[in-house]
Amino acid sequence: MKRSMLALLIAVVSTGAAANSYQNESSVDYGNSEINGVDLDLWQLKHQYFFNAVDTSGNTPRAEAAFINKNASVFGTLSRLSADSEDQNGWSVGGEYMDQSHNFYGKLEWLHYSGTDYQEVDGTVGYFISNDWLVGAIFEHSRPDQGGSSTNYGVMTKKLWDLGTGDMINLEANILDYRNDSATRYGVGADYYFGKNFSAGVGYQWISDGVLSESEDSLSLRTKWFALPNLSLSASVAFDALETGDDVYQVGASYRF
Template sequence: MKFKFAALPLMLASAVVSAEQYNSFTDADYENRDYNGADVDTLSVQSQYYFGALETLGPRKEFNYILPVTNIYGGVSSIDAGPFEDEVVTFGGEYYTGQWKLFGEFNDIYSTNVYSAGAGFLFSPNLLAEVEAQKVEDEDTVLFVRGQYNHQLSGTDYIGFTAEIDDGFDYRSISSKYFTALSGGQYFTAELGLTDTDGADFYWNGGVEFYFNENTSVGAAYDELVEDYEINATHFFNRNVAAKVAYGSNRDFDDLDMFRIGVTVQL
């Protein structure tokens, strides 16, 4: 009995050590879409830095559903479609002080500027409410109200929900993510999103991912709005560097092939 009690702290310490901590995340991706010989190439780089360490839930790329940690981020995507070339630029940040959250973002999408800013309040570590104002160049400002709730299950397992609506009730969406640890050091996630917009069809998107261990996973995703589907895989060579690959197509365009390859660096 004494041995069992003495071993318990060592077991708890081992469980704590197994979780990795990261502050920064950088992704570089190349995507090619080929439709009947017409190519669209996209090269993108994006990075995000957190001013506090994020702790993994087991897999090196899985974290809590709500992350109340101050951060800054930015990215650029270059699109080459033959005669058409353009860039998409994004940068922004989130600042947390006590239970309050302030955030803002700027996007330059095909030479159209989009600005957004907002505030949020953490009623608890598992419940966040936000209000965001978004201004598209030459258009009226739109206000969005958003709520996030994390329902903690046993251990690190959770199911999270996000609901969003605009000030004119023209846009309504809800999404959810489920994460669970399986036996033998394996994990599983499932995501589902539903969107309803006035003047457009109701549509859904979703995906699943299975982790063989903390380093390697395979997944599949589908987006009904554009009718794209893909299968993908990720593998971490060590605690910092991962390779990603994906192949996809379109339900309506059998001749469309999408191939994506990328690298993730986590520090």
């Protein structure tokens, strides 16, 4: 019986391992951090459906195939945040729009926490300057439990550089203005793709004029590896993350079919 179950598991994971396209991606992520000495655990499940099959047969890194091919999608997430003996569940739905026939881009996500009135809507409206370079305007609108609301605006960019050796570099940057707090968040990041299956990256975030402040800024390291063409594993650590003020450790896995 155990051998049959193991064989079935191997067959499921290996299904489509040699395929050059996918239309669904399911992922699970686990993160751990602390806020004011309270230990936090976060689990998140996500499923993304692409309206057209994503082609991975070229030299583009597997992690960037949908971006380069401009594959539109819809997605949903379920999350669970545990702090001591209290749990908080949340969910979100959203979509990402882009198409080979034009250069316009759009993304929208709505987030809600169960048992609360909190809601958040994040969005991006952008344009592809070239097939591998996106620029856009971003916004974050939130409505807390206590009533009232706030909207923050900013800009972003993402660029893929083909080094001509089979390797690529992904560069990202964003600026978001917190209007109610008279502060601005800045972020930059880079990922080096060693061929199609493995990447290592670094990110840096800071608030207003706190750049290069060891106690105020956040430095993150991340990596992603496609152990199979349809199965990836990821890990990251953010030192002094802006969201928690402490280090955040995260691991995850995704499956494509």
